[in-house]
Amino acid sequence: MTMNTVKFEKLPDRLPPVNTVGWVAWVKQNLFGSVSNTIITLLFFYLIFLYIPPFLEWSVFNANISGSDRSICDENRSGACWTFIKVRMEQLLFGLYFAQNPDQMWRPIMAFIVFGGLLTPLAIDRTPYKKWLLLILLVAYPIFFISLVGGGVFGIPKSDASEWGGLLLTFTLAFVGIVLALPLGILLALGRRSKMPVVRSFSIIYIEFWRGTPLITILFMASVMLPLFFPSGVEFDKVVRAMIGITLFQSAYTAEAVRGGLQALDKGQTEASMALGMGYWQQTIFIILPQALRISIPSIVNTFIALFKDTSLVSIIGLLDLLKIAQNSSRSLDWNGYDIEAYMFAGLVFWIFCFGMSIYSQKLERKLDTDRNVE
Amino acid sequence: MTKSDSIIKISKLNKWYGKFHALKDIDLSVGRTEKIVICGPSGSGKSTLIRCINRLEVHQEGSIQVDGIELTDDIKQITEIRSDVGMVFQHFNLFPHLTVLENCSLAPIWVRKKSKVEAEEMAMQLLEKVRIPDQADKYPGQLSGGQQQRVAIARALCMQPRIMLFDEPTSALDPEMIKEVLETMIELADSGMTMIVVTHEMGFANRVADRIIFMDEGQIVEQNDPESFFKNPESDRTKLFLSQILDH
Amino acid sequence: MVKGIIAFGQYFLLDKIVGRSPSNIYQNPKFRSAIIQAILVFIVFYTFYSLYQTTVFNLEERGIKTSTSFFDQVAPFKVGFSPFLNFELGETTYIEVFYIGVLNTLLVAVLGIIAATLLGFFIGILRSSNNWLAQKFALIYVEIFRNMPLLLQIMFWNFAIFLAFLPPPKQSLEFGAFYLNGRGLQTPVPIVENNFLFKVWLGILIFSIIASFIFRNWAKKRRDQTGKSLPVLGISLSVIIIIGISSFYILGKPFAVDLPVLGKFNFKGGGQLPLPLFSLWFALTVYTSAFIAENVRAGIASVSKGQIEAARSIGLTRPQMVKLIIIPQALRVIIPPTISQYLNLTKNSSLAMAVGYEEVVAVWANISLNQTGQALIIIAMTIIFFEICSLFTSFILNIYNRRIQITER
Ligand SMILES: Nc1ncnc2c1ncn2[C@@H]1O[C@H](COP(=O)(O)OP(=O)(O)O)[C@@H](O)[C@H]1O
């Protein structure tokens, strides 16, 4: 092996032939790669050309936004009537009570702002003390919310939950649902994995019962049956009845999400803490749950998205949520005939929240995946 | 080896992934029944090169001829070449929803249009050859890695290919299974198959190869018969590489 | 009793918190677990019993005696749409109204499942295609429709679009023999004229379908033995169609198709899917198809690159690869969540109430309950109906999963 060797000479990197990179190649590959591909592309171009310009014309270029009544919209029917949405915005967002008492509107606005202020850092990766923030959001914030928006304390005028409406009500129902369902769901998930057959079968029956029934039936049950369950004299507000129904329903779905996290944890964890001489509850609270919950956050967020959409069902039992107010407004004499605008606005509000949350949950899922691969 | 004898002829082959120049001016011709081992550091373009031969990757410049047929976009020709060129992958890539026997008889039935009876008969013969006939009705998930790789070899052989390509066939295997796969490959080599094998098993290379090719940075750095390759490497790069892999 | 619980609680909790060493029978884990379970059973049954008692009592106070005797009473309201059972105001009883509701739920569920599957697979395939525009279109479709409440979508299509823009019957939109207008979708319906000959015709048709299955097996065997394949589907279909049509004429047209015909103000003849049903069907289809499309995308994406390379390396053509490698593997990922979507669709059909389609929740849990006040029985029956659907779905899923497990590992 002592012979002289030649030094290795690296050939210079060349750029690829022009027709294989850059946007021309991209267009060729992704739009006109084959005959069928080209046909599909042309078809889509045709559809875009057919539908997008008229839609933009209607929704943007010819749209009405000025004025405060329908006269402007009635004159120019070639565009959408956003005036309607503008005029009814307070109702749509905060319900009738706050729309009629503009001086009180700061209360729900402030509640939303504080919520945003708590939520934003949670969505950012590097925030320290996330656990404490979450705890504040789930425990302290509801109290703050009820005293601020509900009033009756610190000299703030009272506004019963039954007077709330619009997005405020939608939001309240969904938030109450998730906050109350979480502990219940965790217990049920643990119960479903319990070694005690009675605990396990009760948990299974409970979970599958609520998951098998449509929410609308449950809301009916809550509004019709709940008063019957208790001796006369015990009265529940309509909103509270809906909240109870939603919480019971949601707890079953939360339980399944948490169970997914528990299953994903490997067995080694339990055995390790057993070896440390911990009892069941110590083990569960300090070792297992924190990890299981972390894994199940994306699924919990997904069940929350479903719940957020489902709260619109309360309009069927007569609550004035965002959807119901949109529908009622579009049927009022002032604005009838502008249904599309009403539904589109309500749809857009729902969409922004749901889409945002689903992006967040997908991001978390990817992060969990990579974390696990690194470990 | 004369020119007319070569079954694969690659000239001035250049390949880019996006703007990354992965293969540079590759010239290579492979004779009938020749056995070639390709080695080189990870990322040097070994897989890319052999995947160009059965057009799993498309090259941008230069030409590749397999058995006299030039590789172009013509789908018919590509299919024809693929059925003449078998390939064994690092991660086996068996079809998990089919039994071992179905894995092997699938292509003969659908591509070669053989009858099922005939295809299965041949599949059984080849499974015997790789010494796992008793696993024929199991699913890939039920086999060990070594067994799966031998099934993959049998699956490729069922098409009666004239050329076999191996892309690191043993590097995903536990040490005790490497031997059984290498033995199968040695038997195949002894039966006169044309083979191009990407591997770092230098014992195998020494025993089987007619020629060893060393690649780096998308280039063929040097090629030689095993003896000269190991004893008198021409390039300093090769020397460094050999000292690294032969040390441990 | 109360003392017992307190004592139990002390032992149970103290042990947990202080971590006392086991010293007596209360610390024996088996004994403790038995006690906990016994107490749980007691609490649950006692709660249910007292809830039941209070409810029955409360109902009686309102003058409603909980019993099923109202089943046979005549329902005093009209059910407009009952294609399977005849509705006669003043004759039809409550229990028949329940059946009508159940059948109407099943009808829209079946219609929705078929349409959502077709549309969902179509969108899902676009989503996985290599055409950039098609991909992005499918992505936008999925993200728009699955992120808005279904109820909102049902109301949007029904009130803002169909009711507002569909023309009156005279200017119906024509789709072959189907007509769409502001009242609903007019469809052709077969009318059986000669009962015996119709049965003969049906028999011939069923026979030729069976024959085509035999033919398929024969062709498969032939291919196994000789390697020669036949275009089985094409041959079978054309033979069945030819036999069906020719025997129809030979038997002297044993049935006629009643086509919808535009009369002076409205359609005569044919059948009608009333607008609420059409809107509900449309919205359920669009909503559910977005979820199914996502399942299809995930299923196709789950087939690894290595599988596709292996398929190409053994010389399979693209259609062969799709048929033999991609579809069988993707379906295993697609089918289970899609079956769950079918159940969701069935449950979601209860939102029909918003547009006035007469399915089980609307006619039973709402109208009948308001009329009779029999909350306990009516809600229980509604829930049981959906629980049966749910159990049936789990049953199918379990069978499927078990089959997959056998073939896989
Ligand atoms: N599909 C691909 N897209 C982009 N770059 C790739 C792709 N496949 C391989 N490469 C790059 O090309 C180079 C050669 O890869 P490969 O042929 O797999 O190397 P080897 O098999 O020798 O380890 C590497 O730098 C790798 O990162």
Ligand SMILES: [Mg+2]
């Ligand atoms: Mg490689």
